[in-house]
Amino acid sequence: MALIPAHAKSTNGRKRHITVDALGLPVMITATSADIQDRDAARDVFWRLRLTQPQITQVWADRGYAGELVDWARDRLWLTLRIVFRPKAPRASSSCPAAGKSSARSAGA
Structure with missing residues (x-):
């Protein structure tokens, strides 16, 4: 199960919390x-x-649901709440240090 907050997409003053299956x-x-x-x-x-x-025992949610809620869900509802973090963005620089440099010698040299 995943809990997806649909943050005020088109409705002013309301938030929708959508629970979806796998x-x-x-x-x-x-x-x-x-x-x-x-x-x-x-x-x-x-x-x-x-x-x-009641058959649902595990829920994934984003960082907005982190904190005491994880312990509360476990202790009160016997529900495992797993917080999913966004993957780190790749660096802007190339992973190959020689990228963009030509290793071929010029014909005139």
């Missing part, structure tokens, strides 16, 4: 006021998820 199919969609932090709204989302889908 195939990306929606399991639960919850709307909250935009002034509520993701991790605060997630407690309600996880509680409802646990009641309606």
